[in-house]
Amino acid sequence: MTERDDETRDVVVVGGGAAGLSAALTLARARRSVTVVDAGEPRNAPADGVHGLLGLEGTNPGELLARGRDEVVGYGGEILPGEVAGVSGVPDEFSVALRDGPVLRARRLLIATGLVDELPDIPGVREQWGHGVLHCPYCHGWEVRDRRIGVLGTDPMAFHKVMLFRQWSPDVVFFANGNPIEPQDRTTLNALDAQVVEGVISRLEIDGDELSGVRLDGGATVPVDAVVVSTRMVARTDVVAGIGISPTTHPAGAFIETDQFGATSVPGVWAAGNSSDIGAQVSNAAADGARAAQHINTDLIMKDLERAVSAAAADEGDN
Incomplete structure (x- = not known):
């Protein structure tokens, strides 16, 4: 147990990804006592680099987070490795119980717990996730430009993925995976000049560490350099269920609803990053965390001012 374990922090941030660390940095610079609890399971850990992040293009995800942790600590913030078991309480009296650790008060x-990508149950997909298997053209499209890209038809969003990735390559193959293709969808695929493969997918072929093709049930292999999948993206909300936070379903997954400033429906609780925006890239998540932190700080200022005004009025009444 550290000296701070018995203190009531201004803010506890659950999750140490881009959103959580950005929020913690903003709060620490606002002279708030802030603790980040980080389970060490970032969504983008398999990726080679973070893309579309101005000034830090291509930075390794682990290196980016290490820099962020150092910055937070440099301004007096605290990073605690660990997993949150549950959250309870009300504003000014929240309790955050760590599994195999202390209970923090805030x-x-x-x-800022992020989300989990639910991947198609096809052999090879998980092994190549973040390398040969992709989902976001803005994250990885440039790296596979002009290459052979296969889109797996395991989800209704697959046709949308064909349309998007066609921007980066003229060689896009749609794998129907045995599913029927509606006439309007086939017209779209034809208009995009996308090859259509009708058979059921058996597995992805991997040569060494590299994706080499898509194997069909009949034994044929279609060569590709990258595969695109549509994942179901589900926010991690189990640990905050005890305070009334529940996920809102979405065609692409589930997320925590917030207002434009990141406040949830539960007083004193904000959410940021992929937990509240399942489509957010790292740049969006970091900005989201900073914005939420600014409003948390303002909320605390107003609460403290309200108390000070009440105390001053009470003193005047006594005199």
Whole structure:
């Protein structure tokens, strides 16, 4: 147990990804006592680099987070490795119980737990996730430009993925995976000049560490350099269920609803990053965390001012 374990922090941030660390940095620079609890399971860990992040293009995800942790600590913030088992309480009296660790007390909470990608159950997909298997053209499209890209038809969003990735390569193959293709969808595929493969997918072929093709049930292999999948993206909300936070379903997954400033429906609790925006890239998540932190800080200022005004009025009444 550290000296701070018995203190009531201004803010506990649950999750140490881009959103959580950006929020913690903003709060620490605002002279708030802030603790980040980080389970060490970032969504983008398999990726080679973070893309589309101005000034840090291509930075390794682990290196980016290490820099962020150092910055937070440099301004007096605290990073605690660990897993949150549950959250309870009300504003100014929240309790965050760590699995195999202390119970932290906080005035406000920020949920930045990110999400889980539910991958298609096809052999080879998980092994190549973040390398040969992709989902976001803005994250990885440039790296596979002009190459052979296969889109797996395991989800209704697959046709949308064909349309998007066709921007980066003229050689896009749609794998129907045995599913029927509606006439309007086939017209779209033809208009995009996308090859259509009708058979059921058996597995992805991997040569060494590289994806080499898509194997069909009949034994044929279609060569590709990259495969695109549509994942179901589900926010991690189990640990905050005890305070009334539940996920809102979406055609692409589930997320935590917030207002434009990141406040949830539970007083004193904010959410940022992929937990509240399942489509957010690292740049969006970091900005989201900073914005939420600014409003958390303002909320604390107003609460403290309200108390000070009440105390001053009470003193005047006594005199």
